[in-house]
Amino acid sequence: KQEVTQIPAALSVPEGENLVLNCSFTDSAIYNLQWFRQDPGKGLTSLLLIQSSQREQTSGRLNASLDKSSGRSTLYIAASQPGDSATYLCAVGPLRGNNRLAFGKGNQVVVIP
């Protein structure tokens, strides 16, 4: 069974600092990895998708890396802004023959103005 862990569970940073969010997973036989953003009480917004053959993806101030061999992914958010305050979820899958996404519990981020 795929286990996904996100550390830290919660963090606060002053505006302008870079954010580093970590995700680890137990089974490296993944098809892709997605990072999502979730605002309180809302649905999930996809931020970045990394295919299993890729090492990283970038979009604006966001960069996500993937190391399948060690079962780790890192999401970097450069020059954080108060609008970046949200919960960030990491999801892996689908595995061959297993089409579900397995999620971590999220990193709850507060950017202090």
Place this chain on the structure above:
Amino acid sequence: DAGVTQSPTHLIKTRGQQVTLRCSPKSGHDTVSWYQQALGQGPQFIFQYYEEEERQRGNFPDRFSGHQFPNYSSELNVNALLLGDSALYLCASSLGTLNEQFFGPGTRLTVL
């Protein structure tokens, strides 16, 4: 291009009742997955529908059932509601069963 839509937005039911949640996939998508997200937790996979059949199922009891229609929209039914069924129910659609999933805004179910 409309994204994934879900209805209703919020729902309040009492224990023992039955509920139906609805999902319309993103245009061009043919696969719908359902997830349950309890407060403070990550989403948990319920099941996935493709070609009007349930293709994969998570660790949820038979009280949770679903359906996919020829237009690819989907319903999630929960019978004999329990307090523990209170959660945000998320629908995701994709093109095929292995590709990127796009999520809807969710339905907040409260069971009293």
